[in-house]
Amino acid sequence: MSxxxxxxxxxxxxxxxxxxxxxxxxxHSHHANGHNPLCGDKLELFLDVVEGIIKDISxxxxxxxxxxxxxxxxxxxxxxxxIVETRHYFEDFHDLVxxxxxxxxxxxxxGKLAVFAGVQEFPARVKCASLSWHTLINxxxxxxxxxxxx
Amino acid sequence: MFDINKVRSDFPILGTAVYxxxxxxxxxxxxxxxPQQVIDSITDLYSNHYANIHRGVHHLSQKSTALxxxxxxxxxxxxxxxxxxxxxxxxxxxxxxxxxxxxxLEPLLEPGDEILISEMEHHxxxxxxxxxAERTGALLKIIPLLENGELDLSALPDLLSPKVKxxxxxxxxxxxxxxxxxxxxxxxAHGLGIPVLIDGAQSIAHxxxxxxxxxxxxxxxxxxxxxxxxxxxxxxxxxxxxxxMKPYQGGGDMILNVSFEKTEFNDIxxxxxxxxxxxxxxxxxxxxxxxxxxxxxxxxDKYEQELLAYASKRFSEIEGLQIIGTAPNKGCxxxxxxxxxxxxxxxxxxxxxxxxxxxxxxxxxxxxxYYNISATTRVSLSFYNTINEIDEITRAxxxxxxxxx
Ligand SMILES: Cc1ncc(COP(=O)(O)O)c(C=O)c1O
Numbered sequence: 211m212s213x214x215x216x217x218x219x220x221x222x223x224x225x226x227x228x229x230x231x232x233x234x235x236x237x238h239s240h241h242a243n244g245h246n247p248l249c250g251d252k253l254e255l256f257l258d259v260v261e262g263i264i265k266d267i268s269x270x271x272x273x274x275x276x277x278x279x280x281x282x283x284x285x286x287x288x289x290x291x292x293i294v295e296t297r298h299y300f301e302d303f304h305d306l307v308x309x310x311x312x313x314x315x316x317x318x319x320x321g322k323l324a325v326f327a328g329v330q331e332f333p334a335r336v337k338c339a340s341l342s343w344h345t346l347i348n349x350x351x352x353x354x355x356x357x358x359x360x
Numbered sequence: 361m362f363d364i365n366k367v368r369s370d371f372p373i374l375g376t377a378v379y380x381x382x383x384x385x386x387x388x389x390x391x392x393x394x395p396q397q398v399i400d401s402i403t404d405l406y407s408n409h410y411a412n413i414h415r416g417v418h419h420l421s422q423k424s425t426a427l428x429x430x431x432x433x434x435x436x437x438x439x440x441x442x443x444x445x446x447x448x449x450x451x452x453x454x455x456x457x458x459x460x461x462x463x464x465l466e467p468l469l470e471p472g473d474e475i476l477i478s479e480m481e482h483h484x485x486x487x488x489x490x491x492x493a494e495r496t497g498a499l500l501k502i503i504p505l506l507e508n509g510e511l512d513l514s515a516l517p518d519l520l521s522p523k524v525k526x527x528x529x530x531x532x533x534x535x536x537x538x539x540x541x542x543x544x545x546x547x548x549a550h551g552l553g554i555p556v557l558i559d560g561a562q563s564i565a566h567x568x569x570x571x572x573x574x575x576x577x578x579x580x581x582x583x584x585x586x587x588x589x590x591x592x593x594x595x596x597x598x599x600x601x602x603x604x605m606k607p608y609q610g611g612g613d614m615i616l617n618v619s620f621e622k623t624e625f626n627d628i629x630x631x632x633x634x635x636x637x638x639x640x641x642x643x644x645x646x647x648x649x650x651x652x653x654x655x656x657x658x659x660x661d662k663y664e665q666e667l668l669a670y671a672s673k674r675f676s677e678i679e680g681l682q683i684i685g686t687a688p689n690k691g692c693x694x695x696x697x698x699x700x701x702x703x704x705x706x707x708x709x710x711x712x713x714x715x716x717x718x719x720x721x722x723x724x725x726x727x728x729x730y731y732n733i734s735a736t737t738r739v740s741l742s743f744y745n746t747i748n749e750i751d752e753i754t755r756a757x758x759x760x761x762x763x764x765x
Contacts, residue, residue: 214712218705218763249704249720250734272734274702275764332708 216328217335218275225279230286231268241350244271244345246337251277255345257282261313264292269342276335280326281342287323293350300343306330362655362663368744370395370651375738376577381714384749384756389534389562389693389740390718392587396650401647402640412636413722414613428639431646432629435594438562438649439579440570443599448629449642452593453561454484456580457528459595459632460557461488463605464578465526471497476519476527476554478503478511479730480536485528485559503529505730509536509685524549526554531563535722535738536685537668537693539563546575555601562584565742566664566691568657571596582640588648592641595632600626609634660743664692667741667750674754675739681757683737692741695722698757701764703735709763710737713756 219339235256244253253271257264271280288296302316303323309330317324329339369373371393376383385393405427411420413428429444436444450456465475477487479502486500491618493500496723501519504512511529520527527549532539546556555577560569571579576686578601582593597605597741607614607625617624625631651662675681680699698706718738721728728734739753 214709214763217708223764227406249702250728251704274704276705278702335704335708338704 213328213331214273217332219325219328221283221322221325222275222279225282226275227302229269229282230276231282231289232270232306233268234270235266235268238266240349241344242349242352244341244348246273246277246341248337249274251338251341253277253281253342253345255342255349257346259293259350264288264293264296273341274338276326276329276338277341280339283323283325284342284346287321288346296346296350300347303343304340305337362659362743364744364746367655368746370397371744372396372399374744378714378716379712383522384713384715384752386739386741386745386746386749386753387716387718388565388742388745389585389722389738391584391590392565392742393744394587394589394644395651397651398588398644398647402644405640405643409606410639413639414630424639427643428637431642432474434646434649435596437565438569438653439596441596442571442572445628446596446599446602448595448597448602448632449637450580450593450595450632451591451638452582452584453482453559453580454488454582456578456593456595457485457557457559459608460486460526460528460578460580460597461492463608463632464597464601465489466492466717467497467542468525469493469496469498472523473498474501474521474524475499476501476503476524476541476549478529479505479726480509480511480533480538481528481530481697481726482534482559482561483725484561485530486726489528489751498525502726505727505754508687509533509538509690510687511538513541513544520548520552520554524552524554527554528559529556530559530561532566532691532693533685533724533727534562534693534740535695535724535727535736536687537690537692537695538685538687539567541689542576543574550575562691562693565652565660566657567661577601581647583645586645587650587651588645589638589641592638592645594645599628602632605632607634609633613637653742662745664741667745667747668692668694670747671739671741671750671753675757678754678757678761680761684731684733693738694740695736695738697733697736698760701760703737705764706737706757706760709760710753710756713752713759715753715756717753 239258239259251273255269258266264342269281307329374392409423411424413425432444432447435447506512549556557578558576560581565586579596584590612636684695703719720735
């Protein structure tokens with residue numbers, strides 16, 4: 211049970227029930243669809259990037275608690291961050307959920323996203339947590355096909 | 361009734377624990393666990409009898425061949441085919457369907473011809489027909505689903521026409537549990553001279569199968585879903601179909617005589633078994649069929665129906681739980697959704713309670729589309745499950761609701 215509480219922390223449950231930035235952005239510079247064929251999770255991500263800074267970011271879609279809350283927390287976290295930073299955060303987040311060694315500074319940098327550390331105990335759920343991030347990278351690279359996890 | 365404790369003790373894996381909790385294995389529709397008898401049959405083969413089959417004059421090759429061909433006899437008896445020549449060993453249901461699509465159907469198809477399947481098919485009984493249709497200009501037609509998970513067989517007379525060259529339907533749905541009235545489908549199709557393939561992947565382990573009584577033209581199943589090894593299955597086809605079908609793959613064992621100008625193909629069923637086959641799988645599958653026969657498929661069916669009735673009752677008492685697939689005639693599969701909780705989360709939490717369920721679309725995306733859902737949680741039972749385990753599952757579902765609520 212303790213691993214489960216570790217996975218389904220209050221923050222995660224809260225963001226699953228009330229996802230933040232859950233809307234389409236009419237005005238956006240980047241956009242991508244993400245799909246996890248294994249469990250049917252689907253999400254659509256919108257970004258408004260001005261001069262290398264994420265001015266606004268939002269998503270819509272349906273998925274499990276891990277993928278929905280991950281998308282929600284990601285959008286909150288990235289608002290105001292630069293594209294360059296964002297790519298670093300992607301690497302750090304990926305290391306976090308796959309259980310790779312993360313230095314103190316990197317962990318601190320992820321702020322609230324650290325709640326997803328519990329995912330590393332559940333290898334089958336890593337794809338849920340990282341779907342929104344893979345979609346984000348696809349949007350930034352402007353790949354038009356839906357992002358597949360891994 | 362059989363002795364459930366004795367039965368459970370035949371399956372070593374059922375005595376193991378997951379995260380410190382006793383394993384409750386209810387993912388039987390995906391694959392079943394193996395009894396010691398099956399494990400021993402493979403060990404015995406490799407320890408005492410193994411050599412390549414059909415080719416050697418030496419002692420071991422003859423022993424191996426006898427076991428392999430004995431397995432064909434076992435399959436024939438299990439599904440009551442009239443001849444051993446009607447049993448072709450394949451890798452599984454999927455390969456059986458592909459074999460019929462390429463060797464039987466494809467050479468017959470003209471542009472505009474139709475292949476009739478149903479809305480509840482497993483992807484394995486959709487894609488091979490889709491590929492064949494693409495190559496020939498034929499069309500795929502669909503028998504629609506009804507809300508309770510039955511097929512709308514009232515649509516059948518309109519769907520059947522001389523354009524239809526084959527009907528392929530599942531005997532029992534792997535995502536809904538529905539047992540289809542295949543006798544009615546076969547009767548109507550045969551009325552127009554249309555052959556019928558039955559996907560027996562799910563039905564084989566849960567009900568008596570008599571291919572002569574069904575009068576189906578083709579019947580396919582997988583060994584691993586009836587307590588046997590993976591990588592082996594069987595295709596039953598009526599002799600006259602097999603005689604007229606072209607080979608599936610070329611290679612050793614499927615020929616009588618080879619020169620660079622011309623090859624003379626072997627007799628049926630060998631014509632469809634190119635290369636060294638899955639010898640241990642075949643023998644292990646026969647051991648599994650013997651095991652099931654010994655328990656008695658009628659006794660199994662009766663016990664599993666009791667489990668199904670109890671589980672359906674317990675689950676439907678859970679608030680916010682909706683069972684997907686409520687046909688009156690069902691096998692022991694229960695798919696459900698929980699209000700506001702994604703099946704993937706349900707699966708993870710139940711796993712931590714030791715309960716192995718399947719979550720997802722179960723390779724039946726058209727069924728998910730019909731119900732407008734992306735996934736379900738599926739409990740699929742077997743004769744080695746118990747009433748007590750169903751109580752454990754019910755408790756695990758309550759835990760899911762508590763944690764996610
Ligand atoms: C109804 C049905 N048909 C076909 C298959 C495919 O079987 P296999 O993967 O063993 O070839 C399955 C297995 O999941 C099934 O449940």
